[in-house]
Amino acid sequence: MTLDVSSAPIASDTTDHAPPAPAGTGRGRTLLVHDLPASLAVFLIAVPFSLGIALATGAPLTAGLVAAAVGGLVAGVLGGTHLQVSGPSAALTVVTAGVIAQYGWQTACLVTVAAGLLQLLLGSLRVARAALAVSPAVVHGMLAGVGVTIAIAQLHVILGGTPHSSALADLRALPGELAGPHPPALLVGLLALTVLYGWPRLGRLPGAAGRLGARLARLPAALVAVATATGVSLIAELRLARVELPVWEHHQFFSMPAPGALSSHWAALLGLVLTVTAVAGVESLLSSVAVDRMTRRSGDLNRELRAQGASNVFSGLLGGLPVAGGAVRSTANVQAGAATRMSAVLHGCWVLVAALALTAGLRRIPLAALAALVLVVGVQMVSFAHIRRVHRHREFPVYLATVLGVVLLGVPVGVLLGGAVAVLLALYRLTRAHVDVLAEADGSCTVRTHGPLTFAAVPKLTRALARIPAGARVTVRHDGSFLDHAAFEALHAWRSGHQATGAQVALLTDRRSQEVLDPDGTVRAGSSPGPHRCRAWTPWVGHHCIEQNDDDPHVRLLDGVRGFQQHTAPLVRHELARLARDGQTPSQLFLTCADSRMVTSMITSSGPGDLFTVRNVGNLVPAPYEPGAADDSVAAAVQYAVEVLEVGSITVCGHSGCGAMKALLDGLTEESGPPSPLARWLRNGRGSLARLRRAPAEFEGRAAADVVEQLCITNVVQQLDQLMANPAVERRVTDGSLRLVGMYFDFATAQAYVMDPVTGRFAAVHAEAQQELAA
Numbered sequence: 001m002t003l004d005v006s007s008a009p010i011a012s013d014t015t016d017h018a019p020p021a022p023a024g025t026g027r028g029r030t031l032l033v034h035d036l037p038a039s040l041a042v043f044l045i046a047v048p049f050s051l052g053i054a055l056a057t058g059a060p061l062t063a064g065l066v067a068a069a070v071g072g073l074v075a076g077v078l079g080g081t082h083l084q085v086s087g088p089s090a091a092l093t094v095v096t097a098g099v100i101a102q103y104g105w106q107t108a109c110l111v112t113v114a115a116g117l118l119q120l121l122l123g124s125l126r127v128a129r130a131a132l133a134v135s136p137a138v139v140h141g142m143l144a145g146v147g148v149t150i151a152i153a154q155l156h157v158i159l160g161g162t163p164h165s166s167a168l169a170d171l172r173a174l175p176g177e178l179a180g181p182h183p184p185a186l187l188v189g190l191l192a193l194t195v196l197y198g199w200p201r202l203g204r205l206p207g208a209a210g211r212l213g214a215r216l217a218r219l220p221a222a223l224v225a226v227a228t229a230t231g232v233s234l235i236a237e238l239r240l241a242r243v244e245l246p247v248w249e250h251h252q253f254f255s256m257p258a259p260g261a262l263s264s265h266w267a268a269l270l271g272l273v274l275t276v277t278a279v280a281g282v283e284s285l286l287s288s289v290a291v292d293r294m295t296r297r298s299g300d301l302n303r304e305l306r307a308q309g310a311s312n313v314f315s316g317l318l319g320g321l322p323v324a325g326g327a328v329r330s331t332a333n334v335q336a337g338a339a340t341r342m343s344a345v346l347h348g349c350w351v352l353v354a355a356l357a358l359t360a361g362l363r364r365i366p367l368a369a370l371a372a373l374v375l376v377v378g379v380q381m382v383s384f385a386h387i388r389r390v391h392r393h394r395e396f397p398v399y400l401a402t403v404l405g406v407v408l409l410g411v412p413v414g415v416l417l418g419g420a421v422a423v424l425l426a427l428y429r430l431t432r433a434h435v436d437v438l439a440e441a442d443g444s445c446t447v448r449t450h451g452p453l454t455f456a457a458v459p460k461l462t463r464a465l466a467r468i469p470a471g472a473r474v475t476v477r478h479d480g481s482f483l484d485h486a487a488f489e490a491l492h493a494w495r496s497g498h499q500a501t502g503a504q505v506a507l508l509t510d511r512r513s514q515e516v517l518d519p520d521g522t523v524r525a526g527s528s529p530g531p532h533r534c535r536a537w538t539p540w541v542g543h544h545c546i547e548q549n550d551d552d553p554h555v556r557l558l559d560g561v562r563g564f565q566q567h568t569a570p571l572v573r574h575e576l577a578r579l580a581r582d583g584q585t586p587s588q589l590f591l592t593c594a595d596s597r598m599v600t601s602m603i604t605s606s607g608p609g610d611l612f613t614v615r616n617v618g619n620l621v622p623a624p625y626e627p628g629a630a631d632d633s634v635a636a637a638v639q640y641a642v643e644v645l646e647v648g649s650i651t652v653c654g655h656s657g658c659g660a661m662k663a664l665l666d667g668l669t670e671e672s673g674p675p676s677p678l679a680r681w682l683r684n685g686r687g688s689l690a691r692l693r694r695a696p697a698e699f700e701g702r703a704a705a706d707v708v709e710q711l712c713i714t715n716v717v718q719q720l721d722q723l724m725a726n727p728a729v730e731r732r733v734t735d736g737s738l739r740l741v742g743m744y745f746d747f748a749t750a751q752a753y754v755m756d757p758v759t760g761r762f763a764a765v766h767a768e769a770q771q772e773l774a775a
Contacts, residue, residue, distance in 0.1 A: 030339050030758050038338035039346035041222040042085055044365075045332050045374060046072075046347060047354055053088045057096040059105060059321060064088050065355040066320030072348020074311040075323065076341050080303030081288040083295055085333045085344045086311055089280050089324035096321060099272055103265065109316045111269065115276035116312025122277070123306030128285055137395035138402050138418040139290050140386040143327050145406025145414055147381025150328060150374055157371035158189030160240070167407045184238040185368040188229045192372035195225035200735045214731055222336060222373050229369035241367045276312075276322050284308045284325035286415070291330045332377055337736055340758055398422045430482075431456035435464040444473040453478070455486035465494045470501045477508050572608065579609045586612040589641040591634075591719075592653040593619045593660065597747055600653075612641045618660030619652055620684040621719045621726075635726060642728040642738065649739040650723060654716045656746045661711045664689055687722065688715035699753065700763040713762050716742045716755065 046068045054064030071086030079086070099108040122128070152170045153163035160182020164170050199221040202213025233240065285301055292299050304325070311323040333343055390399045402418025409417070433451040440446060445468050453461060468474055476491070495505045590611040592598055600606070600613055614637045622634055641647045654661075664685050668678065675683075688711060691697075696704075697713040704710035720740050723729050732738035742755030744762050753762040 031342055034337045034339040035343040035346060037223065038333050038336035038343040039350060041336035042329055042333050042343065042347045043350035043354070044222060044226055044370065045377075046085075046087055046329060046351055049090075049374075050088050050351070053090050054321060057100060057321065059096065059100060059108065060319070062355065063319055063321050065351055066318050067315045067323050069348045069352040069355070070311050070315040070318065070320055071323045072344050072346075072351060074314050074348075075304075075307045075325070076344030076348055078303070078307035078310055079325075079341065079344070080300030080305075080307065081291050081325070081330075082297050082299060082341055083330060083334050083338050083343070084284075084288055084291050084299075084304070084325045085329035085347060086284070086308065086323050086325045087329055088321040089283060089326070092276060092279055092322045092324070095272065095275055095279070103269070105319075107269070109319055111272050111276055112312050112316030112320070112322045114273045114316075115280065115322065116309045116314075116316060118273065118277045119281055119309030119312060120306055121309075122281065123302050123304075123309055126302045128281075128301035128305040135395065135398055135419070135422040136293070137390045137393075137398035138415060138422060139286055139293070140383065140390065141399040141402025141418050142286060142406055142415050143290055143331075144382045144386070144399070145403040146327055147378040148403065148407050149378075150381075151378035154371040154375040154378065157241075158185060158193075158368050158375065160185035160368070166410075182240065184233070184240040185366070188233050188238065188240065188366045189368040189372045191232060192225040192229040192369040193376065195228050196221050196372065196376045199224050203731045203734065214734060217734060222332070225373060226365060226369050229372070230365050233366050233369075234364060238366075242363055242365060280308065280312065280322050280324040281305060282415070287325040287327045287330055290327060291325075291334065294331070295334060327381070328374070328377060331381060335377070335380070335736060395422070395425070398425060430454055433457035433460065435461050437464050437467060444475070445469075447474060447476040449476070449478045451479070452482035452484075453487035453491075454482065454484045458486050458490045461487060462490055462494065465491075465498075468498070470498070471503045473504045474498065475506045475508060576608055584609055584612070584645065586610060586641075586645055586647055588612070588649040588651060589614065589638065589645075589647045590651050590653065591615075591619055591621065591638075592651075593617065593655055593658060595655060595658065598653070598655055598745070603745055603752055612637075612645055612647060614638070617678070617681060618658060618664075618685055618715065619654055619719060620660075620681070620715075621652070621722045622684045623687070623722050623725055638723070638726055639728050642726075642732055646737075648737070649741055650729070651741040651743050652716050652719045652723070653743040653745060654712045655744065656705075656709060656712065656748060658708070658712050658715075660685065661688075661708055661715060665708065665711060685715060685718075688718040691718045697755075698761050700756065700759070700761040713742075713744050713753075713755075716744060716762075717760065720755075 047065070050064035050068040051061050054061045057063075067088035071088070075084070075086035096108055099111055149167045152167055152174070155174065156163045156170060156177055159177040161173070161177045164173055200217050202217045203210055205213045232238075284304060288299055288301055288304050291297075308324060315321065315323045329347075333347075336343075338344075387396075387399065390396050398418055398421045401421040402414055405414030405417035407414070430452055431454060433449060433453055433456075435457075436448045436450075438446045438448065447464065447468075449461070451457075476495075491507070495507065498505055586609060588611060590600055590604070591614045592600060594615045594617050598615075600611060604611065614634060616634065620634070621638070638650070641650070660682060663678070663682055668682055692707075692711050692714045696710050697717045698704070698710075699713070704713070720742050723740060724733065729738065729740075733740060742762070744753040744755075745751075746753070752765045754765055755762050
């Protein structure tokens, strides 16, 4: 829960993902291409804000650098969230300042050490998973509120002023700053903003300029912006505020306070330890959850909590501020292109080097340039994609309350306020139910219930049922929401009384045509005849449950369509109507084989509008300029998905026993004479054969079953590389807004495997770890 901008929803689940390492690359290239530039970008944010937090607390200024270095080195190595970056906690600024003012700096270090030990204990007890119970609206609202607060504060620096102690104070002072800005600072800030927004868009220029711009855009915009602004300010000899670094020798390391000074205040100090533990721990875990959702990875929250505890122990012992995972640092790390935890570790190394040896160079950087960088990061933390998603799930009041609470009252209070609104909204929905009684033309009645039927809805339910005439035939249809014991008893008590008048009563749900509300489970009204009652969504599992009266495939097809119209269409009609009205906005392109056994919606648990799917023989991606083998249909689909639909990821999914791979191994493409259409198409897989001989792909933890399976996964890697030959794909991957994912599905074991972008190996997706496709 930190305002600490040393850390920069988390912005968007669709456009802010870290770019994966190109398929097949090793750890060395990943480190150089992704982690090293990202660490430098985070380092440039971390240093000034670490010093600022130390200054605000009244601690020695080098205490902020100690916390930033320890957060990178210790939490980076031991942490459970891959791309989280830790450093001094701004959410604890007031608490730390109070401890220093009342008890002294050495006591503040002792509180930090004790809080770290308590975090280690809580992590060992595995209580961190409780953070996942936090509503996503609260998480995204926290990040948006932090982003708004940071953007407002940094605007003062760009205008040549100084941020105040709160967002409200910054807003009140903003008109005065706008009326009389400091021209040199404003010039440097606007220059940095222009570079930050314009640099990633160089690749969109037409012709040769666009190709050159795409290469230049691979350099992190943050580095280019800071370097450009610094160079211009030095050449023009502008007089403005620049980075100030303290002298390291002035720092006092931790030493144990006198026991007598603590004995009379042990209760107050214990409360402070618990406060630091709770705020820093929740801050780190919320940031971890947000980072995992943004990068679509699955981290270990208990390991992360233990890592934060170890960081606080080391930071306190070395004389540093309390450490926590930060949303701003972590977002900057992801957006700069980090691929592994080494970016956080390297960031800690750079902070340490800067504190010891690079003070002269850092002192030349204008604060206005760094403020522009942080302002952009803060603005990006307010994600309109998240706002739309939260609104669609009717969680906007929670989001808005969290944002306003964070901006007006601070991060801890804002998160508590958002959580309270989420609980109240859940209670409201739990007690909100509609009961409608409809009179039919034949004298019968239909009772429809909507929403959860709980004890709070019993008065409304009994009043509606009491209006039904005695002796009328009644059908009660529940929408399938929650039904608690009180409502269950009230419903069946009324049915017993109504049946005593000689009337018939059927209790049904809209999801199944049977009386699931009966206590004995007996199927009466509306039940299907015969010994088998297959649900509408499982008839393909056991064909023996379905009477095949006709072997004509066309008849079976029409039977399936009728089954859809009867069972599934009523459940999806509302969602399909929305898609028909709003158009498609899929999150990813899924490119897989035409094999009839591949059911993409089943293995990805997706529905209408989720996937833009391209299927062909062998899940091949033709190289765009290979003579005689190019196929514009796949390239056109890829271009449409990337440029028009703006998908956030492309998944190439192969499968076991692929006939196309067998044909490649059998030499179908080398037939003499004119090639058949199939042979011409399979020529697009010759690169996979060559890769199989040169560098075959492998599984993590097991060997390939045979050469066909090895070619299947090698082909996935090769097709990912061939995707990069598409200019639209290369441009989006380069600017970090598109991910490429390799996947393999084994029919025999119903097991999915996802390619690790760092090692290039295919690892099994386990339900227990909740691992996601883009991990």
